[in-house]
Amino acid sequence: MRTEKLEDITQECVHSWPKSDLYSEFSKMTDILHWIEKNEKLGSDGKKFMGDLEHSLVKLFATKYNANISI
Numbered sequence: 001m002r003t004e005k006l007e008d009i010t011q012e013c014v015h016s017w018p019k020s021d022l023y024s025e026f027s028k029m030t031d032i033l034h035w036i037e038k039n040e041k042l043g044s045d046g047k048k049f050m051g052d053l054e055h056s057l058v059k060l061f062a063t064k065y066n067a068n069i070s071i
Contacts, residue, residue, distance in 0.1 A: 026061045033057070 014022070036042075037050055 022061065026057070029057055030054070 017025075033050060033054055037047075040046075042050060
């Protein structure tokens, strides 16, 4: 499948959900990530991976104006 088609599908998916549902999912995912960081023994690679994952999650839900928000 072409990248442009995948991009269109991704945008359609995000726009198909009510904003309250999107925020609820974002909140659940960040809670899970924070729990893992707090309760699991992560090595330096694991901590870097978790940081990268959190940053990507924020970018998925952010706009170009707030892409650097902290979660």
